Every structure is written in structure tokens, then in C-alpha cells.
Amino acid sequence: MLSIENLNAAYGGLKALTDVSVKVGEGQFVAIVGPNGAGKSTLFKTISGTVTPVSGRITWMGQDLLSIPPARRPLLGIAHVPEGRQVFKELSVLENLEMGAQSERARADWDKNLEQMFALFPILKQRSSQMAGTLSGGEQQMVAIARGMMSSPRLIMLDEPSMGLAPKITDMIFERIEEIHSSTDVAILLVEQRVPRRSVRATMATSCRRAALRSRARLSNSWKTSTSAPFIWACRFKPLTSRGD
Numbered sequence: 001m002l003s004i005e006n007l008n009a010a011y012g013g014l015k016a017l018t019d020v021s022v023k024v025g026e027g028q029f030v031a032i033v034g035p036n037g038a039g040k041s042t043l044f045k046t047i048s049g050t051v052t053p054v055s056g057r058i059t060w061m062g063q064d065l066l067s068i069p070p071a072r073r074p075l076l077g078i079a080h081v082p083e084g085r086q087v088f089k090e091l092s093v094l095e096n097l098e099m100g101a102q103s104e105r106a107r108a109d110w111d112k113n114l115e116q117m118f119a120l121f122p123i124l125k126q127r128s129s130q131m132a133g134t135l136s137g138g139e140q141q142m143v144a145i146a147r148g149m150m151s152s153p154r155l156i157m158l159d160e161p162s163m164g165l166a167p168k169i170t171d172m173i174f175e176r177i178e179e180i181h182s183s184t185d186v187a188i189l190l191v192e193q194r195v196p197r198r199s200v201r202a203t204m205a206t207s208c209r210r211a212a213l214r215s216r217a218r219l220s221n222s223w224k225t226s227t228s229a230p231f232i233w234a235c236r237f238k239p240l241t242s243r244g245d
Contacts, residue, residue, distance in 0.1 A: 001026050001187060002047070002155060007056035009039075009046055016042040017053070022189075024155060029181045029188045040191035041083050044157050048080045049073055061154075075103045077154035083163060085144040089133025093124050096132050096143050100150035109152045117146040120176055138169035142176075149180065155187045156180075162192060 002024040009017040016039045024030045032040055045051035047058060049070025058065040060076060068076070079100070088096050097117065101110055118125035121142040127135065132143055141161055148156050158177065162170040181188055 001028075001061060002189070003057070003059040004043075004047075005057040005059075007043070007046060007058065008054040009042055009051055010054055011042075017046070020056070024187050024189050026154075027181075027185045027187055030190070032189070032191045033193070034191075035193060041159055044080060044082075044159050044189075044191065047073075047078065047157065074151060074153075077105075077152070079148035079151045079153035079156040081144045081148045081156065081158045081161065083159040085137070085140045085163075087132040087135075087140050087143050087147070089131065091132055092129050093132055093135070093143055094128040096147050097124075097150045100147035101152075103151060106150060106152045110150075113150050113152060117149055120179065121146055137164050138166075138173065141165065141169075141173055145173075145176070145180075149186070153186055155189060158188065158190045160192055161190070 002022075004020060004022045007017050007020040008015070020039075020043060022030065022032070022043070032043070034040055042051055046053045047065070049068075053066070060068075060073075060078065063076075065073065065076075074080070088099060091099070097114065101107055101113070106113070123139060124142055124146060127139070132140060135143065145156075145158070145161065148158075161173050161177065165173065177188065177190070180186060
């Protein structure tokens, strides 16, 4: 579905991505884990189109994604939940969710998606008329994820959803992410600095590849992250209660 091959990106003269290759198949959950400065968010920005790579290929459903304007990429079924949540603070919770439903497919699925998101995050239904900027950090993260899901995506990219959250709230957010994976056909591409313990217990790594963002990729059987080396781990997950894929 999504194929990234030998991707290179830079800010000025500073390399951020070097020869990065990642693949995400239909309905898969792929986690990219690594320290700050490894280039995880830059990878997402190249997929969304806010950063133009120096070289390499990104293919989406057989199309050359780099030839498609950034504004059109969400309409293809790619949702990006950015680092730091970035909700529309002066809009209500419901209006934030409406901002996610811009495509024809999303508008047709509005009622179904809204019901699903309110079932997934009941507090959002209770606070649907409340300004998003007055919510807690955890509630804002729920809004950001729900807004992405309201676009009826085929792939949702989650950039460090645990950032700034208490451990208990982080566990709850990851439980909801796992529920999205187990109950829908939406593929998930997640970046984090670490894999929360509960998420590790609830999922099973079926493959894990060490990908270098500032030097060439190489394979490894381990998936512990280093806090100093500029590497990430690209790990593919499968629920313990598999849907058979």
C-alpha cells in the first residue's frame, strides 16, 4: 500500500533522512521507534508533502506520491496526526472532527465515523460543544486521533501520540490505538521514542528491522532502541487476536 524506497531528506545542509526504506501493507500496524532527532517526524512530513525529499521514492497504492500535491494527499486516504496534537483550539470538539471530514468519502461516512469515534472516546461526546483549547492534553490527543479517523483513511500516521501525557493516559491512548487496529481495516504507521509496556504486552512483533536515518539501513533481530544512536527501529505488529491477515 505505502512503499518508501531509499528516501533522503535534508534541512539546508543537514541530512535528516538517509536511504530510508519502509513498507506498510493493507491493515498493518508498523511502529517506528527511536530517539529525538532521528528523523521520525521528518519521515511523516515527506509522506504528507510538507517536506520535499532530496531523492528516493514514495509510492501509494501504485501511484507516485511525490508527484501529487500535498493538499490532495489526504483525499487519497492518508491521515496525518501531527506531533503535539495541533488541534484547532478556538473550534469546538465537534468542529475539529468536521475539519477531518473533507473528502467526499468522509462526508458520506460522517454519521458512521462519528458514532465510532464517540464510542471509542466517550468523553468527546460529552464535550462535543467545548472549545478544544480548554481540554486536557490527553483529551486533545483523543480529538487529534478522532479527527484523523473522521477522514475515513486507509492509513493513519500517528506522530508520538504519548508526547507530554501521564503514563496512565498514555496507556489508555495506546489501548484505543490498538482497538482501531483490531476493529478496522485502517493501516497504522506510528512513530514513538519508545514502545509503551502495555502496548508491547498486547501486541506481537512479527518482524522488526533497524533502519538508519542518518546512515545506511541494516537488519537486526533486536528491537531495543538506543537513546544516543541516530537509529530507529521499524517494527511490524500483529494483534494476538488476529483478524486472519
